[in-house]
Amino acid sequence: MFWDPLFDSISELTGAGADQCKLIAALIVSFPLASIYVVIPANRPNVAHWFSVITTGFFLWPLLGLGKGMLQLLAISMATYTIVASVRGPKMPWIAFFFVMGCMTITHVLRALGHVSVDRVEISGPQMVLVMKLSTFAWNVHDGRRKIDDLDESQKATRLTKLPNPLAFLGYCFFFPSVLVGPSFEYATYEKLVDKTIYHVAPPPGAPASTDKRKRRTPKGRRRVAYLHLSLGLVFLAFYAVMGERGSYERIVGPEWPTWSHLTHFGFVQFCGLCARTKYYAVWSLSEGACILTGIGFNGYGPHTGRTRWNRVRNIDIAGIEGAESFKQLFDSWNCRTNVWLRDCVYKRLVKPGKKPGATQSMATFITSAFWHGLAPGYYLAFVTAGMVQYVGRQLRRLVRPYFLPADDPAAAAKLPKWHSQPLAKKTYDIVGWFLVQVNLNYLVAPFLLLEFKPSIKAWHRMHWYTHVLIAVFLISMRAGLRKWLRSGLKPRREKKVTTQPIPELKLSPPTPDEARQPKGDVDGPDHDVEWVKYDLNTHALEEGEALDIDGGLMDEVLTNLETRPGTPHAKKNE
Structure with a gap:
């Protein structure tokens, strides 16, 4: 295409591949497109669906040169839709799950046989995101066909009692800010975004009233948080562009390693880990920021301050990773939406009613994650x-x-x-x-x-x-x-x-709250804009x-x- 010389020049300047530069360009372009998407009226849902499908088609086909891959994703999506619509009974979501995972495995095999470099942008990345969406969609539809008393709270919130039309389904599958690197989310969240009901959450009682008297289409804070993620993404991207090659794990297996001291060895390993993480911080921050700008990141209000929260589709908690004091905190903060997918579509689904998860569920989850x-x-x-x-x-x-x-x-x-x-x-x-x-x-x-x-x-x-x-x-x-x-x-x-605890008295009225235990200060958000x-x-x-x-x-x-x-x-x- 006519823009290829431009990206070749950027590639020579930064040291990154031309296709990687195009990927970053797509993520950045998603921000102005998200500003257009958010103003599409709720009574024009088809416009929103077509907007995502056409934008994603442009990203994958002319920009990234993945035309065959685009057709592959389209075929997998429609085949899954056919399975969900035509198959009844408890086996339906498992049929859809094994179908999309089988397609994903074939893609990985072809990539391995072709010795495709890990740095090359190809269709397996978007397909990994699509696998999570399609399998989640199948389970959501299945939950809509079950008795509501058999579902847990999260399943009740995401169940689908009515199958969406094919265009709406494709709009969900190819939602443009998340199609390339994620995050994934449930169809119910996408539907609420399109009809604008995602914002129909009342601030908590006693929260400070907004001083903005203008009629707002979306809650306050959307642009601020979105562009914060854009800024973070660009900073991490610049750091990786400058230091990524110097901090590559490839150098550990290179010829220069034996000439370094043991202290240098240890320090360099830590430097490599930091450099590697910044690449993921960059792309996920950009993708999440564009998602927030569309409005899909809105997650209600903080219960104490009434401040808007925009973490509904958060995929990574950078502060939680870099400041983790335990491995649990570390892994809970990394690739969060994939953890949710594994938990909701594999781990919990294999547990029989009244039973606790065991070796079978653990092994199945591990294999799914690895494949x-x-x-x-x-x-x-x-x-x-x-x-x-x-x-x-x-x-x-x-x-x-x-x-x-x-x-x-x-x-x-x-x-x-x-x-x-x-x-x-x-x-x-x-x-x-x-x-x-x-x-x-x-x-x-x-x-x-x-x-x-x-x-x-x-x-x-x-x-x-x-x-x-x-x-x-x-x-x-x-x-x-x-x-x-x-x-x-x-x-x-x-x-x-145990022995020092006083014996509780039987009281029929609710106990008086202990003021010393009440949350104080910055619990769910700051009291000042600074x-x-x-x-x-x-x-x-x-x-x-x-x-x-x-x-x-x-x-x-x-x-x-x-x-x-x-x-x-x-x-x-x-x-």
Whole structure:
């Protein structure tokens, strides 16, 4: 096309591929297009649907040169729509799920056989987003055919009692701000956006009244938050353009590595991890910002300040990742919408009524996540190791963290050293936890980026296997008696806590709220506009339940059996 020389020049200037430059251009162009999309009247839904379909067609076909891929996505979408419309009964969503996952696997196989570079922009990325949307759509329609008493709260909110027309369905599938890199969301959310009912949420009682007397089409704050994400995306993009090649994991397996000192090795691994994350921060911030500008990010009001929240389709919490003091916080903050998809479309769907999830659900979730990402061995090495570190982190939180919390006895608590009104021991624990999370994260993601088996193993070997060594030392120590010793130290604390609690009196009237426990200050948003950046960067992404473990909890069961003796009371207690 006539713009190819322009992108070739940008590619030479930045060092990125021309197709990557086109991808970024599409994400940036989505912002002015989103400003047009948001003013489409609610009584013209077909205009909104066609707007997304045509825009996405332009992005994929003339701009990115993925015309065949566009037709492939269109065929998969309409085939899934036919399955949902024609098949009745509980097998329908599973048929649709295996169909879209099978198509996704074929794409990954063809990519592997063609030795397509991971840096090349091709149709597998948009197809991964579409797989989440299509399988979620099938389950939403299935929930609409079930008795409402059999559904949980999230299923009740997203169920579809009526099948949308094909054009509306395609508008959902090819929603232009999210089609390239996500995020995914339910059809009910898209429908509310198109008919503008997504904004029909009353501010909480007692919230400050808005001073803006103009009649607003959308709640206040949409542009501010959207362009904050645009600014962040561009900053991270600039950082990656300058430092990405210098901080590549490829250099760990390169010839220059042996000439560096051990301290340089350790520091460079941390630098590589930061550089790799900025690439994802950039594209996801841009995509989310464009989504917010369309209005789909609106998520009601903060219950205390009445401030608008725009995190409905949040896919990443940058502050939560960089400041994570535990692996749970880290993984809950990364690729949030994929976690929601795995939880709602795989993990929960395999649990029989009245039963608890177990090995079957964990294994199925892990396999789905791995196959969805691709067939490269590096994905599996990274996921298994991530499951291990998540298990270790959970055990540390359960058995070690209580030792660093203030004592229940007020006299003992008064003797603890203070640091900004927080016990120094707890602050030290948090700082050490943050350090361990970051250094182990930067280690385990190496295979995720190198992909191939030999380079991944070589990189870990040159890093001296430090995360795997820490995991092995932890498991051996726990089995050798450390777990028993830690539990014995916690038992007196728990008994003391139980005995010191007053016996509650039977009251028929609601208890008087304890003012000391009431939230104060910046709970769900700032009281002053100067704090809006902090607020918009720290609102939590997941509003309904916790995010799923990165491996579906699979390694929890494996490592528990390795660490403890199955069948003993101790092992049962650990479960």
